[in-house]
Amino acid sequence: MKKHITIGVLFLSTLIFGQTLPKIDSIIKQEMKSDKIAALAIAVIDSGKVVHLSANGFRDIKDKLPATINTPFHIASVSKTVTNLAVFKLVESGKIDLKMDINKYLPFEVKNPFYPNDIITVRDLLNHRSGIKDDSEIYEPFWNIPKGDSPFKLGNFLKDYLSEDGKQYKKDHYESDSNYKSFNYSNTGVALLGLIVEQVSGMDFEDFCQINIFKPMEMTNTSWFLKNLDSSLVAKTYVHHDAIGLVFKGHNGYPDYPGGQLRTSISDFAKLWAGYLNVENSNFMLTPITTKFITPSPRIAQEGFFTWFLTSINSHLYYFHNGGDTGASTVIAIDVYNKRGIIIFSNSEVRLNKLLSKIEKKI
Template sequence: MRVSQWWVSVTVLAFLLAPASVTGSDRAAAVPGDQTTIDRHIEEAMAQAGLVGVGAVIIIDKHLVWSKGYGFADRQRGVRFTPDTVMNIGSISKTVTGVAMMQAVEQGKLSLDQDINAYLPFKVANPSFPSEPITLRQLATHTSGISDRWAVYQGLYHWGGDAPEDLCDFLRNYLVPGGRDYSPENFLPFKPGKHREYSNIAAGLAGCIVERAVGQKLNDYTRERIFAPLKMERSAWFLSELPAGVHSTLYVAQDEFSIPIPLYGVTTYPDGGVRTSVSDLSRLFIALLDDGEYQGARILKPASVAEMLRFQYTETNKPDNVVLAEKNSGLFWSTKFNVTRIGHGGSDPGVRTEMLASLSRDVAVILFVNTSLSEQQAKVYAGLMDELWRYAEGLKAR
């Protein structure tokens, strides 16, 4: 998800950093010098940029080996940020939607390459290419031609609670001529499958299709078929599904100020609505890295995981604006750092998250930050990931 930055004045940031909350393995404890170094780098970055809370885990050879929280989940109440702190994770949520989609494919309820109109009670067609079908595969690789028109998309955020509008009702109004939010500008002037543009609303549409296929709302279905089997007990889609006070406060940082903002929901919640902890999310990540299984709980068949993680763009079948050495895509799964890491990231007001693994899947890192930075400061997030990745590779070498 993407949201424009906005700022207000507040009191000056002052916070203490938390000690280690948990280590997942003796491997982490066996390198105290390295632990001190990673702590120092993270703490210095937090102090300089005004980050209030940070959580991270490291996964080596599909096992959680290290996890830690720094700073505050709620600075005013003095609640520390730990690996069990819950916050919304932005677009990493699309991977959960992707798992649910692949489960429906396994069940024979969906096909990745069928015209999506076979699954919808309303017709979706690009007005520039009305006879060209749009498929789930295109929705999941951001090549559907559906665009996030900002004048509409920004209004989908509901400050102070869950969004009240029904997901599929909004999509009908956005994608069907005559709808409240319809415009030809909701579609790109490119044939479906031929051009890549990241689309949150397309991910929301995939979620709506899954809901109709499985006969349940996505939040209920994923709670039963993904979160519960993986014992992700602190994970949900909606604020109303969480106990009061469990969610991290979110902040926007500017200069030396960190400003708390209201919690929120979004109408197209399959594109970014999951709320979880780094500990819980590590279970899902390990399952995807390990052919669909975590500690005896299987959420997908190996073939389904392989298709979800497979690079979908090839020399003979790629979007016209993609350079394969710089970018590729799975199904709601993406590459970063010039195709050297795979996974997904997330960005929203008060939120920055990353869930990335090496191409060989032997090293992986999850990072949560409950503080938004300006575009000029955003390199701080990359710096944190670099330090965590360096530490992870050190653990792997031992």
């Protein structure tokens, strides 16, 4: 019997943990019939309340260890929504100015060599309009052969990558087109936001997030680094091969980690965004003025979304972000007006938009 057929049988015996809705459970049950999915963790927020919280499948297929609502998943680029919160914590306290040249906050100079007289602002980084590019030759070894936490310090890596005297510096790390301030998705730019947080706060990015976000929100199964979690409890990330089924290639990690390395449980992440949506009635880490500035009642003509994207799901507008990495697929959608949210984590490479749409129809 092929391995992926065996895995499919195992899925049927897994347990769901947490508060669940039958109408959501039925959708998940259908999804879990796929032999390409190791686990799904899902949270649904409606009218500001977490109404569904579940985990199905395995965090470790070989040892048949189930995923639970407390299992940390690698959430890939959905991590950027948390980097956004860290930046705005310092914006709120007046320590970061969105319109300021980022060089005011950095220990080395960052200049586009093709437009040396132009400045790059914090707002540019948040909106992916900095002109800073991702170099696939540098990043692909980390993406394709996961080896866990990167040994590189964030500041050292970014200096080598962006500073003229850096060991990995190339002019091509910056856009040369005259329209370079138009949108261009940049993991490196978001990593630079993490470094700005470090420089302004005087703390490592992980420590800043733990003190200002994770601990206040009681997110006990969340960290930017695998080393700070019990690795036996972390969801392994699986890729699918037709001949043998789901295969674990290793835990993800890379030097630009504020752009996509966060590991968190569905319970922790649901708690965070329920707090965000209920900011006026909760002890959230930001004020209502700040959250409304980041995600105002959405309108198509709005300029920039501070890391978020705007999308229509079943004719309703949501702030949206997804993530994908080796063995990881994630998505979050929040409706700030109706205080709704949908969060989906998978430790497999699957497309989640259809599942997101199906769930949205049920709330």
